[in-house]
Amino acid sequence: MRVKRLLDFLDASPVNFLAAQNIATELEKAGYRKLDPREPIGIVKAGDKLYVTKNDSSVYAFHIGRQPMAEAGFRMICAHCDSPTFRIKPNAEMLCEGGIVKLNTEVYGGPIMSTWFDRPLTIAGRVIVRGQDALNPQTLLLHVKRPLLQISNLAIHFNRQVNDGVKLSKQKDMLPILGIINDELEKGNLLMNIICSELSIKPEQVLDFDLYLADATPACTFGVHDEFLSSGRLDDLSMCFAGLEAMIDTDTTDATKVLAIFDNEETGSQTKQGAGSPFLAMMLQRIALAQSGSAEAWYQAIERAFMISADNAHAWHPNYSEKYDPTNHPVLGGGPVIKFNAAQKYASDAASAAVFAEICRQADVPCQRFVNHSDVAGGSTLGNILASSIPLRGVDMGNAILAMHSCRETGSVADHLYTVKAFTQFFK
Ligand SMILES: [Zn+2]
Known part of the structure; x- marks a missing residue:
């Protein structure tokens, strides 16, 4: 059922604009109210469900916690809705x-x-x-x-x-x-x-x-046990959708929950609707101020927050084992992947990885670790770009896929289910 929902979302979201609209529609169905950023935020109450869009191609959802952000921080999952x-x-x-x-x-x-x-x-x-x-x-x-x-x-x-x-x-x-x-x-x-x-x-x-x-070919599952996913744009719509499922499935908690779906990750994130934009920080700041009436609130909220930057990782490819790190090569179906990079292209460090690994353990979900083969440059993602504008504690992770940036990528059904479970645990 969850997998069918993912496949339907992938088919209905051929590009960023459609993905953003479909996410907004799901949020509306779950009781989220659209904010107009041109208007004052107004009174923000515990349990409020709000969202805002930018450029029709990025979406930010906020489920306000029982405690103000200054006291309980916020928990954020971010992903991107654009693809090559x-x-x-x-x-x-x-x-x-x-x-x-x-x-x-x-x-x-x-x-x-x-x-x-x-x-x-x-x-x-x-x-x-x-x-x-x-x-x-x-x-x-x-x-x-x-x-x-x-x-x-x-x-x-x-x-x-x-x-x-x-x-x-x-x-x-x-x-x-x-x-x-x-x-x-x-x-x-x-x-x-x-x-x-x-x-x-x-x-x-x-x-x-x-x-x-x-x-134009619909997404599908394949394999003897239907264990694989075949679709365009798994990077990163599968992570967007896992975050959305967790956001919608969880009740009000002490901490405010945030789902941030950015555009333009594939071209470097430096647009008003990308992870390099101050827009999300401004919206969070406005909410913190509305709750507490003090500019201090925002800075307190940052220090209490945690971010999961969710972007797909590389799965071990059976035909090209020489391209992978000898001891850290995640496999399809092995659970969500924590990404590390010594040059800090990923936000993960031991302290933030430990948080995510513990969330996975609580959710009874296996997790894996990815590091590049040292002679391979690898890619970058959202986490470190966002952390440079909002100094958040956070981890870079994602589900392992094959053929990243192919018109048709290969993922794992089990990994999708695992990640929805882990994200739901994070938001609980
Ligand atoms: Zn990506």
């Missing part, structure tokens, strides 16, 4: 021989580009339409729920070395084909026609868009 993909450029249509139209795109984040070939893709994102005045246009979300495009490979007969490794050009090799125009009127309007018919609007209303490519 291709962004559709302005003036994207390129008319080719035979009336074939391909789309001009640019890369978002760091996808494994070859995995995007030869599979049905679709388009999703947001469309900005004319509103009451120039400064306040209207936003409509778009998710075309059918196969719409494909990035086709070159036949092996034209490139006999294709299986020896191919260098791919983002500008030449990765452009998807969208259709064949039937009449003159479609020329240059193919994409706009789709947008307008999907959203029931007229072309003259459309001011601009943030649209991306997405895998």
Whole structure:
């Protein structure tokens, strides 16, 4: 049941904007009230359930504790809702021989580009339409729920070395084909026609868009025992959803609970809706001030808080064991993974890892530890970026997956269930 919910969430969330909206919808169903950050926070009471969004692509939920944040701190789970993909450029249509139209795109984040070939893709994102005045246009979300495009490979007969490794050009090799125009009127309007018919609007209303490519094949489980997950965007939507499940499933406690879903992790987090933004800190600060009436409250709250920065980790790959640390290589199904890095690309240290490991023990969940092979650079994540603006105690963790940043990643069903249990324990 939990796994079916995850798969449905993955399918309904082809890009950041849709993920943020789906998370907000689940929060609303669970009794969370949307805050307008332009208005005063007002009175904040124990048990209040609040959320706020930024740029339609990040979501922050607050379940106010029985005690003020200054006294009991807050417990936060953060994750990110963006994933590597291709962004559709302005003036994207390129008319080719035979009336074939391909789309001009640019890369978002760091996808494994070859995995995007030869599979049905679709388009999703947001469309900005004319509103009451120039400064306040209207936003409509778009998710075309059918196969719409494909990035086709070159036949092996034209490139006999294709299986020896191919260098791919983002500008030449990765452009998807969208259709064949039937009449003159479609020329240059193919994409706009789709947008307008999907959203029931007229072309003259459309001011601009943030649209991306997405895998059109539904997420699924596989394996003899259905033990694996196969989906795009497990990094990091699986962690977003585990955090959401825990947030919704737990009652009011002494400490305030926070779920922070950031955008733009894949491009470095330095946007107003990313983990490098002061927005979350400002919202928490406003809540602490509303509760206690003193600026001191926020600084006290920070010192009593704990953060779990949840972003997927690398699972041991049976075909490439040489890429992994000899003694710390988490496996699929082995439970959530605590990530360590001597250069502090991860927020974890012995003190914060101990907290998370103990939470796992209390929840009867196994946990694993990940460190890079010392000759491999590895990636970074949210925890240390957030800690540089809010000096929080916290741990970097995530579920182990294979083929991170593939159009189709592989995860573990058991790990998802374990992590929801551990997060629920953390919020109890
Ligand atoms: Zn990630």
